[in-house]
Amino acid sequence: MILRSLLLRHGRAALSKPPTPFRSWRRHLASEVEQTYTNSHANQNYIAGGTSGTNAQAVSSLTTPSASSDQIKLDWEFFHHQKSTTRPLGTSLTPHYKPHELLSNPPRPEDITLELLLASQAHIGHSTSLWHPANAKYIFGVRGREDPIHIISLDATAAYLRRACKVVRGVAERGGLVLFVGSREGQAGCVVKAAKLAGGCHLFTKWIPGSITNGQQILGKCAKRVVNHLDESVPGFEKQLLRRAAVKPDLVVCLNMLENYVLLHECALNNIPTVGVLDTDCNPTWVTYPIPANDDSLRCVQVIAGVLGRAGEEGQAARLRSAGRGDHPARQDHGLEAPSEEDVDATPLEREMALLRAAEAFEEEGVVAGREGEDGEADHVDASLTGAGGPEEDGVDVPYERDAPIEGGADERVEFSPVVDHGSKVGDEGEWATKAEHDIEQKPGPERRERS
Amino acid sequence: MGRYDFAPQRVHAHATQLLAQKRIANPPPWYNIIAAIPPAERLTRPPLQRSQRPGGKKASRLFKPLRLQYEEDRLRWDYFNDHPWELAKPRVVLEDDGRDAEKWDWSIPLDHALNRPKSGATSEEGVRLDLEWDGIHAQQAGRPINGEAVVQRTNDLLNSGIPSSHASTIALAEFARHQHYTETSLRVAREEALATGAFFGPGPLEIGMMLEDRQYEGWRQWAEKEIVALKQLQGSAYTGQGVEGSGQDAALEGGTVGGEEGLAKE
Numbered sequence: 117m118i119l120r121s122l123l124l125r126h127g128r129a130a131l132s133k134p135p136t137p138f139r140s141w142r143r144h145l146a147s148e149v150e151q152t153y154t155n156s157h158a159n160q161n162y163i164a165g166g167t168s169g170t171n172a173q174a175v176s177s178l179t180t181p182s183a184s185s186d187q188i189k190l191d192w193e194f195f196h197h198q199k200s201t202t203r204p205l206g207t208s209l210t211p212h213y214k215p216h217e218l219l220s221n222p223p224r225p226e227d228i229t230l231e232l233l234l235a236s237q238a239h240i241g242h243s244t245s246l247w248h249p250a251n252a253k254y255i256f257g258v259r260g261r262e263d264p265i266h267i268i269s270l271d272a273t274a275a276y277l278r279r280a281c282k283v284v285r286g287v288a289e290r291g292g293l294v295l296f297v298g299s300r301e302g303q304a305g306c307v308v309k310a311a312k313l314a315g316g317c318h319l320f321t322k323w324i325p326g327s328i329t330n331g332q333q334i335l336g337k338c339a340k341r342v343v344n345h346l347d348e349s350v351p352g353f354e355k356q357l358l359r360r361a362a363v364k365p366d367l368v369v370c371l372n373m374l375e376n377y378v379l380l381h382e383c384a385l386n387n388i389p390t391v392g393v394l395d396t397d398c399n400p401t402w403v404t405y406p407i408p409a410n411d412d413s414l415r416c417v418q419v420i421a422g423v424l425g426r427a428g429e430e431g432q433a434a435r436l437r438s439a440g441r442g443d444h445p446a447r448q449d450h451g452l453e454a455p456s457e458e459d460v461d462a463t464p465l466e467r468e469m470a471l472l473r474a475a476e477a478f479e480e481e482g483v484v485a486g487r488e489g490e491d492g493e494a495d496h497v498d499a500s501l502t503g504a505g506g507p508e509e510d511g512v513d514v515p516y517e518r519d520a521p522i523e524g525g526a527d528e529r530v531e532f533s534p535v536v537d538h539g540s541k542v543g544d545e546g547e548w549a550t551k552a553e554h555d556i557e558q559k560p561g562p563e564r565r566e567r568s
Numbered sequence: 569m570g571r572y573d574f575a576p577q578r579v580h581a582h583a584t585q586l587l588a589q590k591r592i593a594n595p596p597p598w599y600n601i602i603a604a605i606p607p608a609e610r611l612t613r614p615p616l617q618r619s620q621r622p623g624g625k626k627a628s629r630l631f632k633p634l635r636l637q638y639e640e641d642r643l644r645w646d647y648f649n650d651h652p653w654e655l656a657k658p659r660v661v662l663e664d665d666g667r668d669a670e671k672w673d674w675s676i677p678l679d680h681a682l683n684r685p686k687s688g689a690t691s692e693e694g695v696r697l698d699l700e701w702d703g704i705h706a707q708q709a710g711r712p713i714n715g716e717a718v719v720q721r722t723n724d725l726l727n728s729g730i731p732s733s734h735a736s737t738i739a740l741a742e743f744a745r746h747q748h749y750t751e752t753s754l755r756v757a758r759e760e761a762l763a764t765g766a767f768f769g770p771g772p773l774e775i776g777m778m779l780e781d782r783q784y785e786g787w788r789q790w791a792e793k794e795i796v797a798l799k800q801l802q803g804s805a806y807t808g809q810g811v812e813g814s815g816q817d818a819a820l821e822g823g824t825v826g827g828e829e830g831l832a833k834e
Contacts, residue, residue, distance in 0.1 A: 235666035286601030
């Protein structure tokens with residue numbers, strides 16, 4: 117709704133005179149500035165106010181080439197004075213829905229209200245003939261005579277959304293990696309924004325099947341780094357990271373469940389909890405934490421993603437606060453070893469050469485060269501998220517077929533043997549190196565080998 | 569169960585087993601938080617409606633979602649059956665904050681905008697009527713006055729005790745008055761604009777006619793080609809030159825058998 121300020125119709129009468137120092141400066145410079153602003157509409161005094169008919173002070177541009185900082189400062193003040201005087205004129209809009217604000221300033225978990233969800237069309241489900249009967253308890257009712265649709269219960273939506281916010285906040289607070297996935301058209305913006313807020317990762321294109329279960333093949337080339345408890349990069353782990361595949365997420369938030377069923381299945385195989393927007397036609401057993409809502413409405417998805425991103429942001433802030441205080445979170449399995457002195461001290465070029473040599477040696481021998489197993493590293497080495505040294509670190513020198521680096525600089529092709537899961541669904545965990553995020557004390561080697 | 573996989577709901581139990589078997593040395597980062605906030609139960613179907621009368625032969629609707637019915641539905645059915653073209657009017661369904669029901673007061677007549685009292689008018693108690701109107705108008709001027717508004721107004725009148733036929737009459741009269749005013753003002757504005765030099769582009773009817781003409785032209789050219797092809801086909805059955813006359817004449821004219829020449833000529 118537009119409110120019209122009936123009183124302030126005429127600018128000339130409404131404008132007050134500018135503050136005195138400003139006026140005196142302008143008058144002072146009037147002698148210098150010969151070129152005044154000529155306005156044919158005879159409202160030259162619209163800034164000066166009143167009908168005093170003094171020299172026009174509404175100078176928009178000055179032609180003096182020697183624009184000193186004083187002049188710039190005067191222009192700046194003039195501009196702001198003009199803005200503040202003319203702002204109350206004209207119409208003023210009541211607060212209304214601005215679509216871009218869902219991306220620029222997403223709502224917070226405290227802002228979750230039934231009215232917000234209603235306005236975001238979160239209650240609109242699919243046709244009754246397309247439903248999944250397991251979602252019956254999230255459904256408020258049926259509307260429509262000819263083509264009835266299901267109406268999702270907004271109490272359930274709000275409750276489940278708040279629960280998911282708590283989970284995301286908790287996972288981020290404990291240094292977990294949250295992956296936001298939304299592959300429908302238009303969801304890229306909110307997915308990226310949520311990932312940025314929560315300090316996690318995003319995906320707005322198709323999920324490549326096997327990115328988790330076959331990660332060393334598909335994501336073998338992705339960049340990895342080790343960070344300490346304050347999120348600063350820790351050098352010296354490049355050689356170890358060479359043979360590590362990508363990090364597995366600790367929590368996956370999926371905004372369109374039906375299209376990403378492969379992703380959700382892979383997460384189930386690898387014991388990764390998931391959060392998903394559950395429409396009336398989705399299977400509720402696919403995700404750990406469903407949020408019954410409308411996944412076809414972009415506004416609804418942006419609200420949900422924004423709220424979860426804000427929750428992750430709070431978790432990250434809490435984590436960094438406690439990390440700054442010195443409260444380090446619990447130990448994690450990352451399987452990294454403290455880098456040797458030469459790794460840390462080497463110049464970038466020497467490090468590159470060492471890496472190349474290590475890669476070539478690895479390909480030739482099939483065993484990692486230069487393996488250091490020393491603790492005594494004073495620096496807090498950050499943990500991986502799940503798993504640790506896997507079966508290949510039992511001490512048996514088997515060729516690293518499953519962990520062979522992909523195109524490690526040389527032209528030789530590396531043959532990959534098919535990955536065989538030996539019954540355990542979480543068996544791959546050991547192979548994955550991680551973007552370590554917490555400080556953790558380095559574990560001695562033998563203790564690691566006790567596992568498996 | 570057979571075709572359900574409950575692994576997502578059992579991530580915590582699974583991690584606990586792995587820890588117990590020492591497959592992993594340390595719990596994953598989500599372990600404690602998921603223990604504190606466990607996933608909700610799945611695949612339960614609580615009763616959503618009342619059960620059927622006991623002894624009924626039909627299957628119970630107890631576990632099916634409820635069909636939502638409101639009093640306004642009857643009014644909408646009546647109104648839009650009587651005024652079907654109201655359904656063709658575009659309607660904005662975008663909401664700002666979802667609190668429209670709190671804002672709009674349907675006890676205010678639909679033609680409130682046309683009923684401003686004279687400036688300075690006072691009621692018997694000394695209340696300035698025009699200022700009161702201004703206050704109401706400031707709040708309620710943004711009401712969308714459409715078929716839905718008629719339904720809501722009728723509902724409000726019914727709730728205040730007016731009999732149903734009279735209520736719908738009142739609401740319809742208010743709506744008609746408002747519509748008449750707005751349509752007239754739009755028409756006058758358009759005429760004023762045309763008189764002062766504005767020009768408008770083609771309206772929807774004109775654009776529809778243009779599209780139809782375009783389609784017709786395309787069809788006409790196709791039809792001409794088809795006629796030519798058909799004539800060729802017919803002409804190939806007869807021998808002789810490409811004669812426009814009847815097939816009998818062409819056959820009588822004579823020529824080579826087969827009519828390849830005829831075809832080649834075409």
